[in-house]
Amino acid sequence: MNTNHQFKFINSLYLFKNVIWALFIKEIKVRFSNKGYLTYFWILGEPLFQIGFFIILFAYIFARASRFGLPIQLVVLTGIVPFQMFSGLISKSMGAVDANQALLAYKQISIFSTIITRTCVEAFLTVVTFIFIYSLYCSFGLYFPIHNILLFVTSFILLIIFTVGISFMTCVLGFFFPDSKVVIQIIIRFAYFFSGTIFDISILPHEYQKILLYNPVLQAITLIRRSFVQYDLPSYGSVSLSYLFMSSMITLFLGLLVYFTVRDEFIKQARART
Amino acid sequence: MIKLDNVTKFYKYKNKIHYVLNKVHFEFPTKTNIAILGHNGAGKSTLLRLIGGMESPNSGKIHTVGRISWPVGQTQGIQGSLTARDNIRFVTQIFGKSIEESKQIISFVENFAEIGKHFDMPVKTYSSGMKARINFGLSMAFDFDYYLVDECTSVGDKSFRDKAKAMFDEKRKSSSIIMVSHNMTDLRANCDVALYVNDGKVKLYEDVEEAIKLYQNYKRVG
Numbered sequence: 129m130n131t132n133h134q135f136k137f138i139n140s141l142y143l144f145k146n147v148i149w150a151l152f153i154k155e156i157k158v159r160f161s162n163k164g165y166l167t168y169f170w171i172l173g174e175p176l177f178q179i180g181f182f183i184i185l186f187a188y189i190f191a192r193a194s195r196f197g198l199p200i201q202l203v204v205l206t207g208i209v210p211f212q213m214f215s216g217l218i219s220k221s222m223g224a225v226d227a228n229q230a231l232l233a234y235k236q237i238s239i240f241s242t243i244i245t246r247t248c249v250e251a252f253l254t255v256v257t258f259i260f261i262y263s264l265y266c267s268f269g270l271y272f273p274i275h276n277i278l279l280f281v282t283s284f285i286l287l288i289i290f291t292v293g294i295s296f297m298t299c300v301l302g303f304f305f306p307d308s309k310v311v312i313q314i315i316i317r318f319a320y321f322f323s324g325t326i327f328d329i330s331i332l333p334h335e336y337q338k339i340l341l342y343n344p345v346l347q348a349i350t351l352i353r354r355s356f357v358q359y360d361l362p363s364y365g366s367v368s369l370s371y372l373f374m375s376s377m378i379t380l381f382l383g384l385l386v387y388f389t390v391r392d393e394f395i396k397q398a399r400a401r402t
Numbered sequence: 403m404i405k406l407d408n409v410t411k412f413y414k415y416k417n418k419i420h421y422v423l424n425k426v427h428f429e430f431p432t433k434t435n436i437a438i439l440g441h442n443g444a445g446k447s448t449l450l451r452l453i454g455g456m457e458s459p460n461s462g463k464i465h466t467v468g469r470i471s472w473p474v475g476q477t478q479g480i481q482g483s484l485t486a487r488d489n490i491r492f493v494t495q496i497f498g499k500s501i502e503e504s505k506q507i508i509s510f511v512e513n514f515a516e517i518g519k520h521f522d523m524p525v526k527t528y529s530s531g532m533k534a535r536i537n538f539g540l541s542m543a544f545d546f547d548y549y550l551v552d553e554c555t556s557v558g559d560k561s562f563r564d565k566a567k568a569m570f571d572e573k574r575k576s577s578s579i580i581m582v583s584h585n586m587t588d589l590r591a592n593c594d595v596a597l598y599v600n601d602g603k604v605k606l607y608e609d610v611e612e613a614i615k616l617y618q619n620y621k622r623v624g
């Protein structure tokens with residue numbers, strides 16, 4: 129009987145993998161196949177335009193984006209692309225139920241799997257975008273070697289975990305209170321300016337730094353930025369990997385708690401909408 | 403085995419309550435094809451959705467043992483922006499079929515549904531008949547103990563309906579078909595017993611003809 133339980137456990141993991149894979153392929157197909165080349169262009173084009181705009185803005189209008197002489201191109205790359213993953217996944221999580229409405233007819237499809245799939249899609253596209261723009265820089269002769277790849281990868285993963293936690297909450301909220309979708313979008317807009325996307329936190333006065341450092345997204349972005357430079361950067365101490373770690377884990381826990389608490393009612397109402 | 407245990411399902415519009423099923427206690431017979439009849443709004447599709455797990459009863463429980471298909475209607479279960487091929491591939495993947503099996507299933511549905519080159523165009527461009535045929539063929543491609551069919555055999559020309567009948571006869575050997583339809587010819591041809599849904603209650607008739615007469619008489623009076 130022991131082996132029967134083991135078999136069922138592994139079988140259910142296998143089934144879950146099938147569902148995620150099938151949904152992943154479907155998401156990619158729906159996003160890219162019918163719209164032609166404009167979609168490919170815009171996935172990469174959107175961050176590129178933002179980055180280009182802010183490089184020009186800071187290079188010619190403002191003096192600098194970082195106290196420590198970090199080049200503006202690096203600052204905006206490490207700010208805008210990760211933030212786009214954060215805001216993109218949250219938007220997608222709120223649309224996850226509507227987009228997969230027809231497929232909820234199949235018992236194997238749960239809302240949990242749609243959110244996990246969308247996370248994988250966003251993370252994948254973010255990595256592609258990052259590599260693309262990094263290569264673009266290299267082709268212009270701007271080389272930014274990563275000094276601490278472990279920090280880079282860890283911070284990125286923790287950002288994903290944090291975003292997943294938030295996206296479970298926004299998915300539930302957006303479903304049961306449709307008006308909240310608009311409010312959440314507005315909050316994300318503001319968060320753009322408080323997350324160190326287009327400037328490094330080091331240029332702010334200390335009192336403001338202290339407040340903004342409570343934002344895990346800002347922490348993640350700053351750490352990703354720091355992984356491109358040597359260790360001895362003065363503000364490194366107040367930017368904390370352990371804070372990012374703990375806030376991500378707590379947020380993930382809360383997100384899952386919210387989701388699983390309402391799950392039965394959620395799936396019941398979602399299926400009935402077809 | 404499908405069993406309804408004191409099931410009640412109602413819909414509320416403002417202050418009015420409309421009971422679709424009212425304390426229904428019923429067990430579906432096995433290995434027979436069952437027709438579900440009733441006038442418009444009696445609750446046939448709702449009953450199918452309850453069995454298929456798409457809706458939950460307001461009170462009571464539904465016990466099911468065995469594999470039950472999704473309620474096969476015209477549009478449920480199909481993603482409009484993908485092609486039929488992609489949709490079928492999606493379903494074979496979530497059922498854990500191997501690549502070989504997927505290919506067989508795709509070609510089976512392609513031959514069965516007969517929609518020609520539309521097979522590789524987005525489903526949202528199809529007519530309702532095409533969508534229904536794809537959906538129907540797709541559910542027939544898998545092994546279930548109960549197949550739930552909601553008014554999608556009536557779309558299609560005679561050759562399609564002959565194919566559907568042959569398919570039903572094949573499936574009858576190992577499974578049951580539960581079919582909702584307003585088309586009496588289809589019900590006569592394919593089903594052994596009939597379930598008449600009316601006024602929150604269901605009644606089983608061993609003779610399909612008897613149920614059909616009841617349904618037709620109701621229409622004339624009401």
